[in-house]
Amino acid sequence: MKWRKWNNIIHRDLGYLCFGLTIIYAISGIAVNHIDIWNPSYTIERIQSQLAKPVSKEQLSRATIFEILAELDETGLYKNSFRPDPQTLQIFVEGNTLTVNLGTNTVLQEKVTPRPVLHQMNFLHLNHPKKLWSWFADLYAIFLGALAVTGLFVLRGKKGITGRGAWLTTAGILLPLLFLGLYL
Amino acid sequence: MKKIIFALVLLIFSSATSLLAFEGDKFGKPLTLTEPTKVSEIEKSPQAFVGKRVLISGTVVEVCSTRGCWLDIASDTPFEKIQAKVTDGVIVFPMSARGRTAYVEGVVEELKFSKKDALKYQRHKAREKGIPFDPATVTGPQTIYRLRAHGAVIEK
Known part of the structure; x- marks a missing residue:
């Protein structure tokens, strides 16, 4: 099918394009998640x-x-x-x-x-630069959304969205809902 | 004609001097006020300033090290300071601001805490500063006055 070919091309190229920023957001995400127990951006030496x-x-x-x-x-x-x-x-x-x-x-x-590297990653992830970076980060978010949607239709058959993919996608939607039920 | 030229020169000069007065790293919304209110005046009668928009200036003596979401500004009188708080993530003050002169504009707000909430608040502040918290320092309900900041300029 022609649409699936384009879907896979978009998914592949967006994947390449988003790799760098996804790694930055992933590492910085873990770092700032635990802000209560450590300082993700600075080391503070007390003497x-x-x-x-x-x-x-x-x-x-x-x-x-x-x-x-x-x-x-x-x-x-x-x-x-x-x-x-x-x-x-x-x-x-x-x-x-x-x-x-x-x-x-x-x-x-x-x-x-x-903190070397982490300070810069957090700087971008937490949108400290504002200005043009805000728009670039929005574009990245749109690309991530497109990556997620196109990812659903990469494979056909048993391992695709009509088989295994359906179960995993449902689990991925239910998990955040479960936490909302627990904590909201 | 001469009067118009004089007025124009005066206008240009006054805008230039007000712009020069706030040279530095800019955070959040641009400053709209030009005349700073003394921190000591706010400390002296805080109730009179609650809800009012003010511009304060002074040395930055502390910065939130985890989120960069507040600054403590030294007063013009010894042993006093005021906190300027921003919404987390909207403005992020760098740690390098400590010791530099800041101009901060915002609205003075009053926070009333029961003893229980004051304990929680002070514990949270101590954690942000990375210092041990002694619950004995909170002896009863507390009222805190601070600036809900919208914009700031920190001199380089």
């Missing part, structure tokens, strides 16, 4: 250390901040500082946030680094 000299709460100047940074060998670009409460000083450096406890002279450093 606790003790300052040698006590820092005066009253005389906090830019020079004091640079002394603290020098003692901790922090050479990143200094951005700003903040006092969340009288006991605490926060220092913001490129890629690092230092929280100084002015009572105990302890410092908690939070070094934030984007």
Whole structure:
């Protein structure tokens, strides 16, 4: 049949075309699914250390901040500082946030680094770029829909949509409905 | 004629300065307000600002590390800050925003929590920050004022 030939051609070529983005969405999908137990986009390294000299709460100047940074060998670009409460000083450096406890002279450093590859995948998957990417992602979604529909009619006979395919397709529709029944 | 030219020059100059004031990475809807409201004013009498659209500015002192769905903006007075919350996924603030100056526009909202809900909320916030949560810090019902943000510009 002529329509089946075209169906298979569309299914095959869309499959090739969508491969890259499907892999990105699949990996990123698993990563962001478990956002409650880990950070899928950044690694946050926390380092606790003790300052040698006590820092005066009253005389906090830019020079004091640079002394603290020098003692901790922090050479990143200094951005700003903040006092969340009288006991605490926060220092913001490129890629690092230092929280100084002015009572105990302890410092908690939070070094934030984007996870290689995963950060970029999540960036695309979660549509952070917006703009043109939104349209491209819509197009990809349409292609995925077309892939799914054409996939139903690739094979004829026992393994096609009138045989085994019918059972598996029904299961694929029922499974999300089952979860809706359970959780909605 | 001179008056028209003067008005035009003034208009161009004022638009240019307002545009220059918000140079940086843009998030969400474009900012429509030009005059920032001091965070300290909102903190001082939050009820007066509930439901009002405001523009605030200040240093970003914390960012939601998991979803990028909120920012804490330092107040102009010491030891105070305000949270700017966005709908998850609509705007995603990067972690690199910490320490940078932000201009955020949105509507001030009031959240009233029972003790039980406050515990849930603070536990959730602690998890987002990746810090341990001490339930003893919640002693009763809480009222939180924050900005439901629609757009922001974060200086580079």
